[in-house]
Amino acid sequence: MAEHSESRQFNARFSSMAERLGRPGGDVWEVHSDALARQQAGDDIIVLSVGDPDFDTPEYIAEHVVARMREGRTHYSPAAGEDGLREAIAQVETSSTGRQFDADQIVVFPGATAALYAVFSCLLDAGDGVLVPEPMYIGYQGVFDAVGAEIQQVPLQAGTFDLDVDELLAAIQPNTRAVLVNTPGNPCGNLIAPSVLTRLAAECKKRDLWLVCDEVYSLITFDAPHVSMLKCTEDLSNIVVIDGLSKSHAMTGWRVGWTVGGPKITRALIDMAGAAFFGVCQFVQDGAAFALANDAAEVEQMRLAYQARRDYVVQRVKEIPRLDCFVPPAGMFVMLDGSQLANSGDAFAKILLDDIGISTIPGSGFGASASSYVRLSLTVTQQQLEQAFARMATLFGDNS
Ligand SMILES: Cc1ncc(COP(=O)(O)O)c(C=O)c1O
Structure with missing residues (x-):
């Protein structure tokens, strides 16, 4: 008679590594996931929470790769x-x-x-x-x-x-x-x-x-x-x-x-x-x-674009009362200090998303010493940054 394996429960366990990886973590991406869901539902969300550059690979590099693929x-x-x-x-x-x-x-x-x-x-x-x-x-x-x-x-x-x-x-x-x-x-x-x-x-x-x-x-x-x-x-x-x-x-x-x-x-x-x-x-x-x-020339162009975006963000932060930031000497992000506008970075990220449709990452996900900050990503166009700060100026006021 054929054995009915479906009736028996499968009891093998995972490795301790898989168990560790499967443990529920913090909610670092909660605001981001929420933002994407709202965007999907048709809300006008500006996503400033990702670390994926908005630049594409230059065409001539893509062509080179295609040629190499065709060459076997x-x-x-x-x-x-x-x-x-x-x-x-x-x-x-x-x-x-x-x-x-x-x-x-x-x-x-x-x-x-x-x-x-x-x-x-x-x-x-x-x-x-x-x-x-x-x-x-x-x-x-x-x-x-x-x-x-x-x-x-x-x-x-x-x-x-x-x-x-x-x-x-x-x-x-x-x-x-x-x-x-x-x-x-x-x-x-x-x-x-x-x-x-x-x-x-x-x-x-x-x-x-x-x-x-x-x-x-x-x-x-x-x-x-x-x-x-x-x-x-x-x-x-x-x-x-x-x-x-x-x-x-x-x-x-x-x-x-x-x-x-x-x-x-x-x-x-x-x-x-x-x-x-x-x-x-x-x-x-x-x-x-x-x-x-x-691609040194393209890398330099991207660096200059990030620098211009960083400078723009820092300038706009100065113009918004009670908003502050750490001026980053490098990288793709600006840490906004919302401690005068909200009780915590988590609360500030929620205000930004709920009230003006801006998605950032609460600093607490990166460590306790960033808990009053939110991370704003520079991987978006100047126009998107302008829209984001226009919304912040409307919500928080503007000294400019
Ligand atoms: C500090 C740091 N290290 C490593 C990585 C991962 O880079 P990769 O895309 O090459 O895996 C990232 C990506 O965000 C990063 O920020």
């Missing part, structure tokens, strides 16, 4: 990445730091998120601690949940969002194995000074701590140049730098990111890339190498 660049690729792309990245790092980098120090991943996941999978076991300054990029949470890492947060300095190395060192716990810093930062656009990076690298090395530096906004700077961790320490034995094309080159959907680090961690990352990803699409890597070699 559609096969498996080495786990570490295509030589051509690794060389192009090494060249970029060499010219931005003035120090020689070679292709064998680079590992290519399908996006910086995959690179972060690979790095922390190689560095941490479940229960190990990772020190991260907050406010921090929301996406780190998922990576640390996947790995089972304990997040140990250290607040950046109130008002300036500077990193105090002494405070960070004081927060080291017996189980701390790694430090993750992000410069230029998401959400605040803060830059970590070269002298701070140099000291941090030395202090981490002294304590046998890995130091991971996420630099995905490296090319979007306004008031001071980005200085890479790679320029701030000779000794890369405990260092991994992560960068990619998503932000600076407006190529989020291409999924191209990379690591640069010392030989030991690079070997481990190649093994991890082979086990988890087994290479990144060949024609995408060809397009990425082509972009790195050819």
